[in-house]
Every structure is written in structure tokens, then in C-alpha cells.
Amino acid sequence: MEKNITTLKKISLLAGLLVFATYQSQIKFENGYVINNSGEKQEVLIKNSEWKNNPKEIEYRLSNTSEVKKENTNNIKEFGVGTYRFVREKVKIDRSSLKLTDISEKKEPEFHEETLLLRYLIDGKADLLSYEQDDIRRFFYRVDNSEIKQLVYKNYNIGNGNIAYNEEYKDQISADLKCGITGNEIDNAKYSKKDFVNIFSKFNECSAGSAGSDIKNTDYTAQTTKRDIFNVTIRPGVNSSSLSIGNDNLRVRNTDFDSELNFRIGVEFEYIFPFNKNKWSAFVEPTYQSYKSSKEVSFDGGFSSILTATRSVEYSSIEVPIGIRHYFFLNDQSKFFVDFAYVIDFSSKKSHIDLEYDNHLNISSGNNIALGVGYKYNDRFSAEFRYLSPRSFLDDYVYWQSEYKTISLVLGYTLF
Known part of the structure; x- marks a missing residue:
């Protein structure tokens, strides 16, 4: 129950940060014009969304301080903004x-x-x-x-x-x-x-x-400024990870390993889509991560005896998140972002769990999803909080279950 509450708190934090980012992001309106069906032209400020699809409505305001209005394009003969x-x-x-x-x-x-x-x-x-x-x-x-x-x-x-x-x-x-x-x-x-x-x-x-x-x-397709459509970012960070394992037949083997802090390092390759004002991107981020922990446990050894043993886990892998990201611009230098990724995991052959009596379990690869929210400054420096859903990596064993949980704090430096 306590674990579920903790997970809900993490999800609530992500949702809260997303709402904050959405609320704080400022909409940019640019000089433009609208001609209505009667042929009347009006100079206005239009939200330039760099539309991929031909728009069905536009947002505009008469001045920087006036309210935002929406107009169905069926009521417009022509409009222009930017290119x-x-x-x-x-x-x-x-x-x-x-x-x-x-x-x-x-x-x-x-x-x-x-x-x-x-x-x-x-x-x-x-x-x-x-x-x-x-x-x-x-x-x-x-x-x-x-x-x-x-x-x-x-x-x-x-x-x-x-x-x-x-x-x-x-x-x-x-x-x-x-x-x-x-x-x-x-x-x-x-x-x-x-x-x-x-x-x-x-x-x-x-x-x-x-x-x-x-x-x-x-x-009208010529860009007045050079687009930054491809980014390579070095992304070091810290993982807080924990592992729980269980066995349906031998419940004395059930073990909750402690949360451990471990270093992670990744290289992200990001492509910015050429529409909607650079707000959407796709990324892939090969990342090295590891987890190491041990736990001393006591269990019933039979004949009224209590035995103690040390169980340990060593796990390292290359994770490859493949996902999409959406930016919320605050100004020309600052922006929040949220992202979603499917994480493909490639565990090392040396990854294993050691149990008592020289028993051990080999860790196989297991995939999961990742949700993140972050901030980027000057298209160069970034920080992201990322939540990864529980991962199972003992699926090769019939009676064993596992739940590997991670939250990450990831810093970033964009090379270009």
C-alpha cells in the first residue's frame, strides 16, 4: 500500500509540473493581417503555429494587451503571418x-x-x-x-x-x-x-x-532564420532505483532491496519537426545505467530455527528510450518540456541476483515506458525529472516475479 502511495505521489508531481508548464508557457503573437469575407482587411497580431495542416481556425488579438479571439477560417477570405x-x-x-x-x-x-x-x-x-x-x-x-x-x-x-x-x-x-x-x-x-x-x-x-x-x-517557404532541426546532447544524471523480487512457491525468497543512488550517462539525438514553431520533436537516447544492492534477510529454517542470509543484486544495462517531446516556450531563451518514451533495455550478461545456498538468477532484458518533465535554457543547458514505470526482468523463470523501479534526475548539455 505504501509503495502504491509513493508511486501515485510521483505521478501527481509529474502531472502538477505539466500543468505548471502549460500555464506558464507564453503564446507568441506576430504581426499579421486578416481579410474577412466582405473584403475588409484588418492588421492584427496572429498566433503563428507554423501549421502542418491547413488550419480550421486561428487565434488573434488586436493589440498586445487585448484579449485573445478565435475565428473560424470559414469566415476569413485571407490571412497572413510570418512566412x-x-x-x-x-x-x-x-x-x-x-x-x-x-x-x-x-x-x-x-x-x-x-x-x-x-x-x-x-x-x-x-x-x-x-x-x-x-x-x-x-x-x-x-x-x-x-x-x-x-x-x-x-x-x-x-x-x-x-x-x-x-x-x-x-x-x-x-x-x-x-x-x-x-x-x-x-x-x-x-x-x-x-x-x-x-x-x-x-x-x-x-x-x-x-x-x-x-x-x-x-x-513563402523560405525561412527567414536558420532552423535548428537536429540536436546532440550529453545527458549525465542520477538514478534512484529499487528492486523487489518474489517467488510464488517459496515466499521466503521474497526480497525488497533498498533504493540506491547510481550514476547514469546518455547521449541524446533529437530531431525537431519543421512545423508548429519547433514545439514537437522525436528523440533516441542510448544510456548506460546500473544498480547494485544487498540485503540481509532472516527466514524460517525449519525445526524452530531462524536462519540469516545475504542476498545481492548486480545489474547493468544499456537503455534506449525512443520517444516524443513537446516544448512550452516561456521566452526566446527558456522553455519547459514534457516527453514520453518507450524504453528498450539491453542487460549485460553479468547481471544477476545471488541468493543463499549458491543459488542465483540471471537477469534478462525488460522494457518499460518513461515520462519526463524538464526545463531547457538557451537551447544549451537542461534538467529533467524522469519517472520510469516498473520493469520486469525475471520473465525467463516460471515462478519468479520482479519489479525494478527508477526515478531519474538528468542534466543535459547540448553540443549542437
Whole structure:
């Protein structure tokens, strides 16, 4: 019962720190504009979430001190903030699925007219726009302010488990973008933002040169500041670990080893996702950890005798947490974070538990999960409190159970 209460306290502490981090994190609003459906333009401060999906609503305020308002994008004709510009247009879109179980048998696109919020990628003589929502990603274009059309790409089923590809977008580019684009570039172009941005930018530059005038060629995908997308961090720390073992047939073997403090060291590799203002990341952190403890126990030896023995454990392993992290920005230098990871454990061959009468148990690998909350300063120094769920590593034995518990204090220094 006491152990359960202690575990609940640890979880409550994590939850409390998460709530505090969420409450303390400040939302950044940047200069932007909104045009409503009546064509009225208003300069406002917009929360720039660097949207991965085309947003269904935005948050904005009229000034730094005014209240935050939310507006459904159905009520907005256009808005812009930072390098993001969205316009709401009536277009024909093919929503054919790319999932193998739902692929259409028709080669031709199955268009439906919808009013969508499209993101501008390139604005010039030829405009490039995109629509992204969950597993749907479509690109659109127009030349000289003509009708907006979808660049067509579609997988379709031709039977017997075979898939064919309609790459009509290559014919569309060849027909409508005739300046500065080679046939080889079109043939090699994938249905991707990177390739399309390159092609449309080259066309607009060529068109400006041919016309002898400054034709607009705005690239909304260009970053004004260099992104830090990959971090390597040295992460030393201290583990507080304990171990309990039990045997269903021989309860006298049940042992609760004491909590011990042990050094741990890891190297974390973190990838920052290029959306939502660098708030999400994935990480992997190979870590060395160890635990060593001994316990003197007394038990009934039969014939009214009490025996004493010393039981000990030596355990070391390489843990590999693989997880996701979310940041809560306080300002340009400070941020809280929470993370969740699945921990794969590789125990050393020398890990074992010694019992009385020269009996011993070999420790095998056991996996678990980790929950953490921490703080990072100046993208360089960090500290994290991490809770690891109980781990079992005596599963090779039928009647034995084990519960290895750890909480950690982890410091970090980001090399780059």
C-alpha cells in the first residue's frame, strides 16, 4: 500500500509540473493581417503555429494587451503571418485515397468542387498553393491569375495487386510553364513541395527576365532564420532505483532491496519537426545505467530455527528510450518540456541476483515506458525529472516475479 502511495505521489508531481508548464508557457503573437469575407482587411497580431495542416481556425488579438479571439477560417477570405499566407478559394479537388485498401480503380481524377483554405507557397506569374489535411496533400496552381487548378497525381489499381500512377501534373507543367524549365526537370519532378517550389520559382525568374520587368516571385517557404532541426546532447544524471523480487512457491525468497543512488550517462539525438514553431520533436537516447544492492534477510529454517542470509543484486544495462517531446516556450531563451518514451533495455550478461545456498538468477532484458518533465535554457543547458514505470526482468523463470523501479534526475548539455 505504501509503495502504491509513493508511486501515485510521483505521478501527481509529474502531472502538477505539466500543468505548471502549460500555464506558464507564453503564446507568441506576430504581426499579421486578416481579410474577412466582405473584403475588409484588418492588421492584427496572429498566433503563428507554423501549421502542418491547413488550419480550421486561428487565434488573434488586436493589440498586445487585448484579449485573445478565435475565428473560424470559414469566415476569413485571407490571412497572413510570418512566412504563412492562406486564401480561401473555390476549387475542384480529387480526394482519392493513397491507402492500398482504398485505392480507386479509375485512372482519371474524381473531382469535387469545394471551398478550401489554401496555403500560398509561391506567388508570382505562376502561383503555387497547397492543401494538407491529415493524409491528404494536394498542390494547386494558376498562371496569370487564371482559374486555380489541382496538379494531378493519383495512384490507381489495375488489378492483381498492381498499382499504376497517373502523373498528369507533369503534362500540366509542360503545357503551362514553358519558360526556364527543361524536359528533364519535369520528368524527374516528384509530387512534392520541394520539387514544385523549385520549378515554379525558376519559371517566375525566367518570365521576369524575358519580360524585362520585375515580375513578383515570392517564396513563402523560405525561412527567414536558420532552423535548428537536429540536436546532440550529453545527458549525465542520477538514478534512484529499487528492486523487489518474489517467488510464488517459496515466499521466503521474497526480497525488497533498498533504493540506491547510481550514476547514469546518455547521449541524446533529437530531431525537431519543421512545423508548429519547433514545439514537437522525436528523440533516441542510448544510456548506460546500473544498480547494485544487498540485503540481509532472516527466514524460517525449519525445526524452530531462524536462519540469516545475504542476498545481492548486480545489474547493468544499456537503455534506449525512443520517444516524443513537446516544448512550452516561456521566452526566446527558456522553455519547459514534457516527453514520453518507450524504453528498450539491453542487460549485460553479468547481471544477476545471488541468493543463499549458491543459488542465483540471471537477469534478462525488460522494457518499460518513461515520462519526463524538464526545463531547457538557451537551447544549451537542461534538467529533467524522469519517472520510469516498473520493469520486469525475471520473465525467463516460471515462478519468479520482479519489479525494478527508477526515478531519474538528468542534466543535459547540448553540443549542437
